[in-house]
Amino acid sequence: MEQELVSHFTTIEDVQKAMFSHSYIADRSLATAVFLALKRRKPLLLEGEPGVGKTEIAKVLAAILDTKLIRLQCYEGIDVSTAVYEWNYTRQMLHIRLMEASGTKHEEEIKEIFGPDFLIRRPLLQAIDPANARPPVLLIDELDRSDEEFEAYLLELLSDFQITIPEIGTISTEEPPFVIITSNRTREIHDALRRRCLYYWIDFPTLEKEFAIVRARMPEASERLARQVCTFVRELRSMDLYKAPGVAETLDWISSLLALHQLELVEGSVRDTLGALLKYQDDVLKVGNSDIGKILQKIRGL
Amino acid sequence: MRPSDIERGERLLYRLTEFGRLLWEAGIYVGPRQMLDLVETLKYIDLTVKEDFYNTLKCCLLTRHEQEAIFDQMFHYFWFVRDNPNKKAKEKKGAVKREERRLRLPPSERKRLAEHMNTSDVRNEIRNDPRQTERRRYQDDQDADQEDDQGDPQGTAYSTIEKLRKKDFEDYSWDEVQEAKRLMAEMRWHLGMRPTRRKAPARRGGYLDMRRMVRRNLKYGAEMIELTRREIKMKPRPLVIICDISGSMSLYSRLLLHFIHTISNGLLNVEAFVFGTRLTHVTRQLKKRDVDDAVRDVSKAVQDWSGGTRIGDALHYFNQHWARRVLGRGAVVLIISDGWDRGDASVLRVEMDRLQHSCHRLIWLNPLLGSPDYRPLTIGMKAALPFVDDFLPAHNLNSLIHLGNILSSIDDSRPVRSPVARRKAVEAWTRRNNSSGM
Numbered sequence: 001m002e003q004e005l006v007s008h009f010t011t012i013e014d015v016q017k018a019m020f021s022h023s024y025i026a027d028r029s030l031a032t033a034v035f036l037a038l039k040r041r042k043p044l045l046l047e048g049e050p051g052v053g054k055t056e057i058a059k060v061l062a063a064i065l066d067t068k069l070i071r072l073q074c075y076e077g078i079d080v081s082t083a084v085y086e087w088n089y090t091r092q093m094l095h096i097r098l099m100e101a102s103g104t105k106h107e108e109e110i111k112e113i114f115g116p117d118f119l120i121r122r123p124l125l126q127a128i129d130p131a132n133a134r135p136p137v138l139l140i141d142e143l144d145r146s147d148e149e150f151e152a153y154l155l156e157l158l159s160d161f162q163i164t165i166p167e168i169g170t171i172s173t174e175e176p177p178f179v180i181i182t183s184n185r186t187r188e189i190h191d192a193l194r195r196r197c198l199y200y201w202i203d204f205p206t207l208e209k210e211f212a213i214v215r216a217r218m219p220e221a222s223e224r225l226a227r228q229v230c231t232f233v234r235e236l237r238s239m240d241l242y243k244a245p246g247v248a249e250t251l252d253w254i255s256s257l258l259a260l261h262q263l264e265l266v267e268g269s270v271r272d273t274l275g276a277l278l279k280y281q282d283d284v285l286k287v288g289n290s291d292i293g294k295i296l297q298k299i300r301g302l
Numbered sequence: 303m304r305p306s307d308i309e310r311g312e313r314l315l316y317r318l319t320e321f322g323r324l325l326w327e328a329g330i331y332v333g334p335r336q337m338l339d340l341v342e343t344l345k346y347i348d349l350t351v352k353e354d355f356y357n358t359l360k361c362c363l364l365t366r367h368e369q370e371a372i373f374d375q376m377f378h379y380f381w382f383v384r385d386n387p388n389k390k391a392k393e394k395k396g397a398v399k400r401e402e403r404r405l406r407l408p409p410s411e412r413k414r415l416a417e418h419m420n421t422s423d424v425r426n427e428i429r430n431d432p433r434q435t436e437r438r439r440y441q442d443d444q445d446a447d448q449e450d451d452q453g454d455p456q457g458t459a460y461s462t463i464e465k466l467r468k469k470d471f472e473d474y475s476w477d478e479v480q481e482a483k484r485l486m487a488e489m490r491w492h493l494g495m496r497p498t499r500r501k502a503p504a505r506r507g508g509y510l511d512m513r514r515m516v517r518r519n520l521k522y523g524a525e526m527i528e529l530t531r532r533e534i535k536m537k538p539r540p541l542v543i544i545c546d547i548s549g550s551m552s553l554y555s556r557l558l559l560h561f562i563h564t565i566s567n568g569l570l571n572v573e574a575f576v577f578g579t580r581l582t583h584v585t586r587q588l589k590k591r592d593v594d595d596a597v598r599d600v601s602k603a604v605q606d607w608s609g610g611t612r613i614g615d616a617l618h619y620f621n622q623h624w625a626r627r628v629l630g631r632g633a634v635v636l637i638i639s640d641g642w643d644r645g646d647a648s649v650l651r652v653e654m655d656r657l658q659h660s661c662h663r664l665i666w667l668n669p670l671l672g673s674p675d676y677r678p679l680t681i682g683m684k685a686a687l688p689f690v691d692d693f694l695p696a697h698n699l700n701s702l703i704h705l706g707n708i709l710s711s712i713d714d715s716r717p718v719r720s721p722v723a724r725r726k727a728v729e730a731w732t733r734r735n736n737s738s739g740m
Binding site for chain 2 (some may be wrong): 011033039040047087089112149187191194195222
């Protein structure tokens with residue numbers, strides 16, 4: 001079944017269309033990367049500014065493949081017991097008590113407490129579970145937040161798609177998951193891992209593309225408002241800001257404007273809602289001090 | 303499959319490997335594994351669509367965003383400019399020859415590439431003054447020979463070393479520079495540790511290691527008798543060095559680069575930047591094992607060697623583009639500069655403030671601080687001082703050793719950054735009543 005779904009996509013256009021039908025507007029280059037990741041079953045490493053839709057790709061991919069999405073959010077200190085598996089210690093100890101009470105203490109039973117029943121499966125183990133009906137999409141989100149040790153572990157996992165649990169043995173799957181890795185570059189990902197992945201840098205979208213995204217995601221916004229918002233955001237990105245607004249911020253902003261029943265950009269409401277776009281006080285001040293009216297005039301002139 | 307098809311396929315393979323080599327020359331290190339992978343991948347796309355071919359190559363061969371500009375240019379040149387169709391007839395004759403010729407870009411393309419990679423051959427030649435380097439190298443070799451003759455590999459007695467340590471870099475003779483470089487290479491560096499969020503098995507520690515405990519206590523039944531523990535793992539802090547290489551620093555900058563090189567090779571996690579009017583990231587260049595190679599590579603990468611200084615702008619660029627990438631995990635920042643700034647002092651103030659807020663400790667090394675009558679009164683230095691945690695000299699070997707001690711003593715405690723403490727520190731540094739006899 002899953003084979004059918006993947007082989008269903010024979011061209012890059014197919015992938016692009018399928019993503020579009022789930023309201024994700026992808027460039028041809030991005031669609032190519034996704035298409036190749038599907039065909040080659042290679043992890044896809046996505047980098048880019050925050051809020052350009054890296055995580056979203058995994059969600060869309062899971063939707064178009066009609067499979068489950070397993071998400072591993074990385075953080076500093078993530079280790080095997082939170083990412084791969086852990087033994088259920090409480091249950092183990094209770095079980096030993098029970099065994100003692102009933103007076104049985106055979107080798108067999110002792111082995112049992114290190115059996116699958118007592119195993120807590122964390123995302124990575126779930127992703128390569130042979131019992132999966134079809135290969136899931138594994139999203140390893142913000143890998144840059146994890147430590148080097150975890151990255152090294154991942155390197156091993158991504159090349160063989162097998163996990164060894166000393167007490168049970170090696171678990172592997174015929175059908176490896178589709179892996180999407182994202183990074184915000186707060187730390188450099190090691191070259192060894194990069195080489196094992198297909199690499200794609202997601203840039204801020206062009207004006208037309210962002211407009212299409214807004215239209216697809218926010219159908220309730222008028223075309224006029226959508227265009228004004230996109231042009232305004234593009235103006236902001238050309239200013240030298242500490243954190244330029246991403247697509248996520250654009251969508252956020254437009255929904256704030258809709259909540260205020262705005263039909264087009266007016267200086268007052270722009271100033272009131274800047275917080276949806278800019279997340280640093282310095283940036284808010286910088287934009288606030290600049291001539292917003294002039295920018296708006298320029299936009300309306302378009 | 304017709305024979306011509308096979309030929310075409312092989313030709314494509316050949317061209318691809320050639321392209322790989324070209325990328326390698328341009329500094330994009332494409333491994334054989336990646337090439338094999340690419341060939342596998344190309345099966346899935348329609349090779350006649352230029353855009354798809356381009357995207358696929360990019361996806362498979364690149365590993366970071368910075369490479370894209372170089373790649374784009376190489377791609378365009380290799381696949382569309384170099385072999386234009388009307389050259390094909392000639393090519394057949396010269397096919398064998400071509401294999402032997404080293405892949406080289408024509409000068410015009412090289413110039414454009416150089417711009418992309420921030421290098422400029424011409425400027426390098428002027429800057430480095432090759433004759434001088436040549437002479438030095440010759441002298442160097444002679445020195446080595448002499449040492450062999452004398453059979454004294456150390457060459458320097460203890461007292462000489464002691465003198466050398468106190469001597470200002472500025473007054474070094476050529477031999478002394480060599481000796482100083484050798485001594486620097488011998489220095490060992492330690493950086494203060496920070497606790498990570500990972501835990502490792504340990505004899506004692508605040509956390510129970512449940513996994514080992516259950517296993518070990520199985521033999522006692524349900525009683526947990528032997529406790530096993532885990533402790534928080536410690537790791538050295540990352541170090542970020544931002545070094546001034548403008549004209550006013552020229553007496554020091556080469557030796558300081560050597561110093562940065564030894565630090566980067568002695569410590570695990572070091573990012574290095576140099577600046578004059580603009581900031582250049584030189585960590586990769588300094589990764590070279592051989593210090594002379596590394597320093598040569600750095601000077602190639604830098605466009606504004608011995609030019610003016612705009613510290614504020616350089617730090618602004620750093621804060622915008624690099625701070626988030628390299629200042630995570632409690633980094634220590636080391637700025638090496640004499641504080642002669644031609645830029646706007648208010649910019650410098652704002653950027654120093656931001657920088658101090660985003661790092662664990664901000665250390666400023668000033669080579670001029672070595673001379674007893676120096677006062678940090680230039681506009682730039684005055685603007686920056688309130689945001690500096692440590693203000694240290696860097697004019698001789700002793701001062702570097704002193705720096706080493708400070709680096710290894712950095713602990714978890716945050717430096718005091720209250721306005722009062724700042725004012726007091728600045729006053730002390732300006733009056734220089736703490737001048738040590740280094």
